[in-house]
Amino acid sequence: MKGIEQVHEELDFWGFLEVGHHGMVHTPIGDVNLKTIVMTWVVMILVGIFTVAATRNMSVDRPGKLQLMVEEIFRFLRGLVYENMDYRKGAGLMCLIFTLFIFLLFSNLWGLVPTMMSPTADVNTTLGMALMVFLLVQVLGLRYNGFNFFKHFVQPNFLFLPITLIEELSKPITLSLRLYGNIYAGEVLIAVLLGLFSLTLDLLGGFIASVVWLAFSIFVSCIQAFIFTMLTIAYISQVVKEHH
Amino acid sequence: MEQIIKSLGLNSTLVAQIFHFIILLIFLRLVVYKPIVNIMEKRQQFIHDNVKAAEEERKQAEALRQSYLADMQKAKEEAQAIIQQATKAGEAQAQQIIEAARAESNRIKEAALQEIEREKEKAVAELRDQVVTLSILVADKIIGRQITQDLQHGLVQEFIKEAGDLPC
Numbered sequence: 525m526k527g528i529e530q531v532h533e534e535l536d537f538w539g540f541l542e543v544g545h546h547g548m549v550h551t552p553i554g555d556v557n558l559k560t561i562v563m564t565w566v567v568m569i570l571v572g573i574f575t576v577a578a579t580r581n582m583s584v585d586r587p588g589k590l591q592l593m594v595e596e597i598f599r600f601l602r603g604l605v606y607e608n609m610d611y612r613k614g615a616g617l618m619c620l621i622f623t624l625f626i627f628l629l630f631s632n633l634w635g636l637v638p639t640m641m642s643p644t645a646d647v648n649t650t651l652g653m654a655l656m657v658f659l660l661v662q663v664l665g666l667r668y669n670g671f672n673f674f675k676h677f678v679q680p681n682f683l684f685l686p687i688t689l690i691e692e693l694s695k696p697i698t699l700s701l702r703l704y705g706n707i708y709a710g711e712v713l714i715a716v717l718l719g720l721f722s723l724t725l726d727l728l729g730g731f732i733a734s735v736v737w738l739a740f741s742i743f744v745s746c747i748q749a750f751i752f753t754m755l756t757i758a759y760i761s762q763v764v765k766e767h768h
Numbered sequence: 769m770e771q772i773i774k775s776l777g778l779n780s781t782l783v784a785q786i787f788h789f790i791i792l793l794i795f796l797r798l799v800v801y802k803p804i805v806n807i808m809e810k811r812q813q814f815i816h817d818n819v820k821a822a823e824e825e826r827k828q829a830e831a832l833r834q835s836y837l838a839d840m841q842k843a844k845e846e847a848q849a850i851i852q853q854a855t856k857a858g859e860a861q862a863q864q865i866i867e868a869a870r871a872e873s874n875r876i877k878e879a880a881l882q883e884i885e886r887e888k889e890k891a892v893a894e895l896r897d898q899v900v901t902l903s904i905l906v907a908d909k910i911i912g913r914q915i916t917q918d919l920q921h922g923l924v925q926e927f928i929k930e931a932g933d934l935p936c
Contacts, residue, residue, distance in 0.1 A: 554780030561781065564788050572795060579803040584810050591807070598804050619801045623793045648781035656786055 528712065531719040537639040538562075560646040567630045567643055575626065601625055604754060608761035613668070617760065620660075624653070625753040628703070632745030635711050636738055644748075645708040647700065654700035657756045661695075665763030673763065699755055706748045710741045896933075903927070 533541060540559040541547045549558045578590035587595065601621050605614040628644060635642030643649045665673040677688045717734040907923065 548779070551780065553783055556779060556781045556784055557777075561784055561788075564785060568788060568792050568795075571792060572799075575796060575800040579800050579807075582803055582807045584807065584814050587807075594800075594804060595808065598808070618805075619797045620793060622801070622804075623789075623796045626796075627789065627792055643785070646781060647776050648778055649785045651778065652782040652785040653789060655782075656789065 528715055528719065531715045535639055535715065535718070557646055557648065559641055560643055560649060563634065563641050564631075564643040564649065566640075567627065567634050570634070571626055571630050574630070597626065598622055601753065604757055608757050609764055613764050617757075621753060621757060624657075624756060625749055628653075628749035628752055629746065632707055632749055633742065635707060636714075636741055636745070642707045642711065642745075644703055645711045647704045647708075650700035650704040651696070653752075654696035654703075657699065657759065658692075658696040661759045661763055664760055668764045695759060699752060703748050703752050706744055710737075710744055713737055714741070900930070903930070 536542075538559075540562070543549060543558050547558050548555050574590070575594060578588075578594040581588070582591050598618075602614075602618060605618060605621055608614075609617075631643045631649070633642075634640055635645055677692075678685050679688070714734065714737060717737060720733075907927075910923075
């Protein structure tokens with residue numbers, strides 16, 4: 525049986541770990557994880573290819589498969605948004621929600637391809653996106669409620685300020701760690717199951733379990749992308765709601 | 769804080785990822801978002817138009833049906849009227865034919881009666897003629913043998929009477 529570090533090193537087909545200090549590269553903006561960055565680029569290119577391929581030669585009465593897929597995702601997300609907030613406020617957010625969902629979905633699924641890694645299996649990615657959502661929520665709250673927005677921090681009483689502050693701050697943390705934990709755990713388990721291959725017979729050791737886990741990971745990937753998007757919508761809808 | 773950041777493995781990747789996401793957002797917004805929204809609006813419009821057209825057509829069909837029903841009703845009434853008229857005309861004609869037949873039969877009956885009368889007269893005349901001839905023959909025979917006073921007298925009397933009755 526191999527250790528997880530060993531499996532990771534053996535899986536390092538593209539040689540990310542050899543660059544810099546164990547895959548960490550020094551750049552003008554600070555240290556970055558090279559593998560995460562490169563995988564993000566790949567995912568961005570994939571998302572670009574997928575969506576552009578789906579939106580070229582669109583037709584109203586005879587939609588292609590890709591077009592239908594993208595449209596269905598879009599319609600589904602739009603349904604979620606319009607259920608939770610006002611039509612006019614929601615329409616402006618659709619692009620963000622759509623990008624968020626499709627990027628997370630592709631990121632999560634990309635880690636299931638051998639030797640690849642989910643950008644979301646790095647806490648930097650998830651925390652970055654969660655912080656962005658957090659900032660967006662604050663900005664939208666200010667924009668739609670003005671100064672009244674600050675009132676909800678001290679809503680029933682001034683004593684509630686610490687509680688509401690913790691509540692607000694816990695949002696991005698839970699949002700990011702949930703996604704990170706699920707996807708990273710999935711990748712770790714894949715690596716562990718791969719490490720089991722040499723222990724016993726392939727079929728009994730890692731193979732069947734690995735296949736089952738991969739199938740489950742696809743499900744988890746979709747669910748986690750959906751949860752992140754759904755929670756984003758919920759947080760935004762809370763602050764753009766009109767208070768009477 | 770330093771400890772937490774280090775144990776989580778946070779570094780500048782976070783900033784880079786935010787940047788990447790924003791780039792992707794802008795790209796999708798510029799290249800992909802508009803066609804999707806457009807096509808969905810178009811589809812919405814398409815469905816709306818179709819529903820409207822269907823509604824319009826349904827209304828037209830309803831109107832057409834009404835007009836057909838009215839036409840049919842009218843045709844039925846007309847047919848009824850024509851049948852009635854025809855029946856009436858037929859009855860009148862039948863009456864007329866019966867009248868004509870009756871008149872004809874009367875005429876034929878009259879003619880037949882006249883014919884019978886004439887024949888009868890003709891037969892009587894003929895008979896009378898023969899009787900005279902026969903009488904003369906008989907008289908001849910009788911005269912040839914013997915004539916008694918009485919017989920002669922009777923004969924002559926009768927002869928005269930008959931002769932008086934004769935038309936010629």
